[in-house]
Amino acid sequence: MNPELTPALYPLRVTHLRRSPVHHYAEHRSYSWYVDIDRLPRLPRWLRPFARFEAVDHFDGAPGDTLRQRVDTFLARHDIRLPGGQVTALLMPRVLGRAFSPLSLFWCHDATGVLRCVIAEVQNLEGDRYAYLLPPDEDQPVAAVNQFSTSPFNGVEGYYLVRAPRPAEALDVTMSLHRENQPALVATWRGSRRRATVGQVLRLQLTTPLAPQMAALSMRAQAMILRLRGVPTVPRTTAPQNERVRQPMTVAAAGPNWAAKNRSWMPS
Template sequence: METATTPALYPTLVTHLHRWPARHYAEHRSYAWYVDLDDLPRLPRWIRPFARFEAADHFDGGPNDTLRQRVDAFLARKGVFIPGGRVTALLLPRVLGHAFNPLSLFWCHDAAGALQCVVAEVMGTGGDRRAFLLPPAEDEPAAVTEALRAAPFADNEGYFLLRVPRPGEMLDLSVSLHREQNAALVATWRGRRRPATVGRVLMLQLTNPLAPQMARLALRWQVAVLRWRGIPAEPALPPRQIERTSFDGAQGWGAKTHSWAAP
């Protein structure tokens, strides 16, 4: 499939559709950067406060680790190694000192350029993060049986399907909660690739100002509306938890079962 060159920008429309226990729809506009972790964008100093890529905003690790080192460490703990491979990521940068990434994606390739796995990191409005190791099957969703525990996916019942193909000219991602083969909740991220120029970055600060802060505010508002309607929206999270995974890369991807083999 065609994949985007890096860096690139994707102005996005984010939607949430609740189908059960009551119907509810919400949307907001945002944007995301598509970057190579070994070649992060080098913006002029005066505009950097609007697009900083900090390792501390993802995974765990030492204070001096790069974001690529944190991804490699996460993969190693799951039995996945990609020496000489490329990692591309779709994420929101830190803007004016604030970071909030409801969904960050990392596509991990081997030295030959073949996709080996995908890491999906979700973040709740309280700042808690969880990372999930997904298979390299871009043409179909990957199943996650562990609760994402991030608004608006608060329910523990059922399973999740993540469809996260690498972005090309278009970005088209979805995460859905299913019960008895029916989608109870669907979230989508859709957008069109734009060049990552200084002018485009400035324009986004006008059309989508303070994107991380506004994304957090949009989710909190949605949680409040859902609670008012009696719909579970955001769990009471335990103390900070990072890097939960439903799959173990050391066990291998099963093409027939479409999941990582159980330990």
């Protein structure tokens, strides 16, 4: 890993294309930070309300745990231990106390710098989160069986294809929901790297203000449009009160037909 790549900012164009049961396209502007979770950015006090990173916004854990401790706990449940390894993450920070991140990504390396696994954590508007453990394949999408409802219109059937290469000068992430081997929903996050400077943070507050709040508002607006178009909702599966983050699911590398296989994956 090149330590000079973190921290960085990525102004994003986020798109959602729903192909079933209706064709619907939406996009909005946002941004994410790319950080080393052991060296989270320390901003001037007056700027911190616009970029705070709180461990409680990700995974589960004990009060007072750091984000790194929560990631290590998550990995340890699956017999993965990466002492001395770097974990970089693509995160949306809290802005004015509000936290909402539809997708957070964590790239987990061993002590030699080799990428060992990726964690994709998704969140819905109700505040429930679910973390998917993915293999470290950056050249092609990997498949993961759907276990979590991210919207009122998506149940837990089908599987995801996730392509999440580590950010460099460009960021290009795709996550698509497939049913019967056909894409029903495709979401993309694309942007270009910017230096994480005070000036850049301030510019983003002008060009993309209140990013978490606006992401949630965009999702609610699109949900209203889909309801007006007659798209049926599915019964919501609610996480237990004490289980905001559920256990990760089985995953598999994508095969020729990109179909999910029911087997667990672990790094060797």
